[in-house]
Amino acid sequence: MTISMLGIKVGMSQIFDSQGQAIPVTILQAGPCFVTHIKKAETDGYNAIQVGYYEVSSKKLNKPLLGHLQKSNLPPLKYLKEFSVQSTNDFSIGQKISLDQFKVSQVVDVSGISIGKGFTSLQKRHNFHRGPMTHGSKNHRAPGSIGAGTTPGRVFPGKKMSGRVGGKKVTIKNLQIINIKAEDNLLIIKGSVPGKNGNLLKISTCD
Template sequence: MCNDSINLSKRRRLVSVGILGTKVGMTQFFDEAGLSIPVTVIQVGPCIVTQIKAFSTDGYNAIQVGYKQVVEQKLNKPLLGHLKKSQAPPLKYLREYLVKSTDDFEVSQILSTEIFQVGETINVSSKSIGKGFSGYQKRHHFSRGPMSHGSKNHRQPGSIGAGTTPGRVYPGKNMAGQLGNKKVTIKNLQIVSINAENDLLIVRGAVPGKPGALVKISK
């Protein structure tokens, strides 16, 4: 097997771990044909491997990744002690990823845009924008009631269950409540361009969350 094939297989194992980043915002990108493509700019890493868990000691293989350096006052002492074991700076976010083998990883290893290639597809997860309390039509796309003068059911929910049996409302009923502020995953977003100098990924399409939101990128 040639060196290029070995490096490619190693990079694929690395990208399967997952990496953290920050959503910068949306813009447009012009391809070689001159077409305008809506894209999202993501600040990727750099992430630091803060812990390696092996099957022999922990019962499973996993890699812990840290992201976004902060001042020590924003972290508690147990977390600071945990990070100092791996000689890592104070990091705000820690995520753990299961892996088949930990041979390709080491503590204090830096993960950034070098594990990606233009044209690859990735999955991006983030918390959607919270929109506050919303009604049935906006939150669950219910149809409205009659708009005639005698109708008193324009935007009301209608019946929410039987009376005698079961005599209660089942949990999870689609009703009015908070809209947004939930974890959303967008799959198969194509990488249009990579700015390695500034650790930026430019992906085609929209990514959930507002600018500055934490995003998780996985293969």
């Protein structure tokens, strides 16, 4: 069964193993999450659970969302996300999902929104070469020709051009769990994850 949780990126650091090797790690604050809604195939056409995370003041939620949580006697939760499951028999409304289900050396997948870099040029976005930098050259970082004139008389879709970079959903797979501090809801994994500090992340693993 796939286990999924929501968490926040705290930051990066490094730890040293028994041989003195430095291991780059990312610290995540994962959970506790609560099951806020259950969808069943008989009534909704598919099996899924809605998970809530990050308790906030009730003033920061609108009335429909606040009423949805109060109906299940749950605290105000900022983030709600739906996860598909094979069966809903193991879940109940208000159930707490914590780090107890993860183990050290287990492998997880982490998804999040990557850092947005804004509107960038061809050199940064697609690793294009620049033009000559000598005197008289007017093609230092210009894109140059993007297609023929009369035939075909248009630019083909998918042409590599300048545009926005980053700010997209990215999934990093097979990240190893180095340490778990359940009392502080901290998950320490090897490597980097998408987004900046404070970014919302989805952490999932498959048994």
